[in-house]
Amino acid sequence: MxxxxxxxxxxxxxxxxxxxxxxxxxxxxxxxxxxxxxxxKVDYSLALADLRRTAPFQVWAPGQVAPGWVPNSSRRTNDGGWTTWRLGFATAERRHAMLAQSDEKPAAEFANRLANTSTATGTVQIGGVTWEQRVREDKDQRSLVRLLPDVTVVVTGTASWQELSTLAGSLRQQPKITS
Incomplete structure:
Protein backbone atom coordinates (compact mmCIF):
# COMPACT_ATOMS: atom_id res chain seq x y z
CA MET A 1 0.00 0.00 0.00
CA LYS A 41 45.01 33.97 -25.78
CA VAL A 42 46.62 33.61 -29.20
CA ASP A 43 50.18 34.29 -30.25
CA TYR A 44 49.85 36.16 -33.53
CA SER A 45 53.59 36.64 -34.10
CA LEU A 46 53.87 33.80 -36.66
CA ALA A 47 50.82 35.01 -38.58
CA LEU A 48 52.24 38.52 -38.57
CA ALA A 49 55.65 37.31 -39.82
CA ASP A 50 53.99 35.30 -42.58
CA LEU A 51 51.87 38.28 -43.56
CA ARG A 52 54.93 40.55 -43.63
CA ARG A 53 56.62 38.05 -45.95
CA THR A 54 53.76 37.40 -48.38
CA ALA A 55 51.18 40.21 -48.26
CA PRO A 56 51.01 42.43 -51.33
CA PHE A 57 50.54 45.49 -49.11
CA GLN A 58 52.24 47.31 -46.26
CA VAL A 59 51.25 45.51 -43.06
CA TRP A 60 50.18 47.36 -39.91
CA ALA A 61 50.33 45.79 -36.44
CA PRO A 62 50.25 46.96 -32.83
CA GLY A 63 53.70 48.04 -31.66
CA GLN A 64 52.75 47.08 -28.13
CA VAL A 65 49.46 45.76 -26.81
CA ALA A 66 47.85 47.90 -24.12
CA PRO A 67 48.04 46.56 -20.54
CA GLY A 68 45.21 44.18 -19.76
CA TRP A 69 44.42 43.52 -23.42
CA VAL A 70 44.38 39.90 -24.58
CA PRO A 71 44.84 38.98 -28.26
CA ASN A 72 42.21 36.29 -28.73
CA SER A 73 41.92 35.72 -32.47
CA SER A 74 44.03 35.98 -35.57
CA ARG A 75 42.77 35.01 -39.00
CA ARG A 76 44.17 35.48 -42.46
CA THR A 77 42.14 34.85 -45.59
CA ASN A 78 42.93 34.97 -49.28
CA ASP A 79 39.57 35.27 -51.03
CA GLY A 80 39.06 36.45 -54.58
CA GLY A 81 42.72 37.39 -54.92
CA TRP A 82 42.55 39.72 -51.90
CA THR A 83 44.52 39.21 -48.69
CA THR A 84 42.79 40.06 -45.42
CA TRP A 85 44.05 39.80 -41.84
CA ARG A 86 41.86 40.15 -38.75
CA LEU A 87 43.37 40.44 -35.27
CA GLY A 88 40.92 40.43 -32.36
CA PHE A 89 41.39 41.56 -28.76
CA ALA A 90 39.54 41.43 -25.47
CA THR A 91 40.21 44.87 -24.01
CA ALA A 92 40.99 45.67 -20.39
CA GLU A 93 37.28 46.55 -20.01
CA ARG A 94 36.44 43.12 -21.52
CA ARG A 95 34.98 44.52 -24.69
CA HIS A 96 35.88 43.48 -28.21
CA ALA A 97 38.29 45.36 -30.49
CA MET A 98 39.53 44.17 -33.86
CA LEU A 99 42.16 45.30 -36.32
CA ALA A 100 41.30 44.34 -39.90
CA GLN A 101 43.31 45.15 -42.99
CA SER A 102 42.99 44.17 -46.62
CA ASP A 103 44.01 45.07 -50.13
CA GLU A 104 40.45 44.35 -51.31
CA LYS A 105 39.18 46.64 -54.05
CA PRO A 106 37.14 48.69 -54.00
CA ALA A 107 38.46 49.66 -50.60
CA ALA A 108 35.22 51.36 -49.58
CA GLU A 109 33.31 48.05 -49.81
CA PHE A 110 35.74 46.37 -47.41
CA ALA A 111 35.49 49.30 -44.97
CA ASN A 112 31.68 49.39 -45.22
CA ARG A 113 31.39 45.65 -44.57
CA LEU A 114 33.70 45.68 -41.54
CA ALA A 115 32.14 48.83 -40.05
CA ASN A 116 28.61 47.61 -40.87
CA THR A 117 27.85 51.07 -42.24
CA SER A 118 28.95 53.35 -45.05
CA THR A 119 28.17 56.54 -43.15
CA ALA A 120 31.04 58.50 -41.63
CA THR A 121 30.12 60.42 -38.49
CA GLY A 122 33.31 62.47 -38.36
CA THR A 123 37.08 62.27 -38.24
CA VAL A 124 39.60 62.08 -35.44
CA GLN A 125 43.35 62.66 -35.24
CA ILE A 126 45.25 59.79 -33.61
CA GLY A 127 49.03 60.03 -33.49
CA GLY A 128 49.03 62.69 -36.20
CA VAL A 129 46.97 60.49 -38.55
CA THR A 130 43.38 61.17 -39.61
CA TRP A 131 40.89 58.35 -39.08
CA GLU A 132 37.27 58.33 -40.23
CA GLN A 133 34.76 57.51 -37.48
CA ARG A 134 31.71 55.36 -38.09
CA VAL A 135 28.99 54.20 -35.70
CA ARG A 136 26.41 51.45 -35.94
CA GLU A 137 24.20 52.16 -32.90
CA ASP A 138 21.93 49.12 -33.19
CA LYS A 139 24.96 46.79 -33.02
CA ASP A 140 26.85 48.84 -30.40
CA GLN A 141 29.72 49.03 -32.87
CA ARG A 142 32.23 51.82 -33.35
CA SER A 143 34.80 51.88 -36.15
CA LEU A 144 37.86 53.83 -37.20
CA VAL A 145 38.67 53.61 -40.91
CA ARG A 146 41.85 54.54 -42.74
CA LEU A 147 42.03 54.24 -46.52
CA LEU A 148 45.63 54.01 -47.75
CA PRO A 149 46.78 53.56 -51.36
CA ASP A 150 47.59 49.85 -51.02
CA VAL A 151 45.61 48.77 -47.94
CA THR A 152 42.46 49.59 -45.98
CA VAL A 153 42.83 49.52 -42.19
CA VAL A 154 39.75 49.22 -39.96
CA VAL A 155 39.77 49.26 -36.15
CA THR A 156 36.33 48.23 -34.97
CA GLY A 157 34.33 46.60 -32.20
CA THR A 158 32.17 47.14 -29.15
CA ALA A 159 35.09 48.79 -27.38
CA SER A 160 34.86 52.45 -26.40
CA TRP A 161 36.23 55.20 -28.63
CA GLN A 162 39.13 55.55 -26.19
CA GLU A 163 40.00 51.85 -26.47
CA LEU A 164 39.71 51.86 -30.26
CA SER A 165 41.88 54.98 -30.39
CA THR A 166 44.46 53.23 -28.20
CA LEU A 167 44.60 50.33 -30.65
CA ALA A 168 44.75 52.62 -33.68
CA GLY A 169 47.47 54.72 -32.04
CA SER A 170 49.57 51.62 -31.36
CA LEU A 171 49.67 50.55 -35.01
CA ARG A 172 53.09 50.59 -36.62
CA GLN A 173 54.02 49.97 -40.21
CA GLN A 174 55.80 46.62 -40.36
CA PRO A 175 58.86 46.22 -42.57
CA LYS A 176 58.57 43.67 -45.35
CA ILE A 177 60.43 40.41 -44.71
CA THR A 178 62.37 39.21 -47.72
CA SER A 179 63.85 35.77 -47.83
Missing amino acids: VVRRFTEGFYGYAFAMAVCLAAVGLFLLITPQSRTERIP
Missing part, protein backbone atom coordinates in the same frame (compact mmCIF):
# COMPACT_ATOMS: atom_id res chain seq x y z
CA VAL A 2 2.76 2.48 0.91
CA VAL A 3 4.83 1.52 -2.15
CA ARG A 4 1.82 1.99 -4.36
CA ARG A 5 1.29 5.55 -3.02
CA PHE A 6 4.80 6.60 -4.22
CA THR A 7 4.47 5.10 -7.68
CA GLU A 8 1.12 6.39 -8.80
CA GLY A 9 -0.68 9.72 -9.09
CA PHE A 10 0.33 13.08 -7.69
CA TYR A 11 2.42 11.62 -4.84
CA GLY A 12 4.38 9.50 -7.26
CA TYR A 13 5.04 12.52 -9.45
CA ALA A 14 6.09 14.68 -6.48
CA PHE A 15 8.36 11.94 -5.11
CA ALA A 16 10.05 11.41 -8.50
CA MET A 17 10.54 15.17 -8.90
CA ALA A 18 12.07 15.45 -5.41
CA VAL A 19 14.50 12.60 -6.15
CA CYS A 20 15.55 14.23 -9.44
CA LEU A 21 16.04 17.67 -7.85
CA ALA A 22 18.06 16.12 -5.01
CA ALA A 23 20.29 14.36 -7.56
CA VAL A 24 20.84 17.57 -9.55
CA GLY A 25 21.55 19.51 -6.34
CA LEU A 26 24.08 16.91 -5.22
CA PHE A 27 25.73 16.97 -8.65
CA LEU A 28 26.04 20.79 -8.59
CA LEU A 29 27.37 20.69 -5.05
CA ILE A 30 30.22 18.26 -5.76
CA THR A 31 31.15 19.43 -9.29
CA PRO A 32 34.17 21.77 -9.27
CA GLN A 33 33.29 25.19 -10.65
CA SER A 34 35.72 27.82 -11.79
CA ARG A 35 34.92 31.39 -10.88
CA THR A 36 37.83 32.84 -12.86
CA GLU A 37 37.42 34.38 -16.28
CA ARG A 38 38.97 32.40 -19.11
CA ILE A 39 39.81 34.33 -22.26
CA PRO A 40 41.71 32.33 -24.89
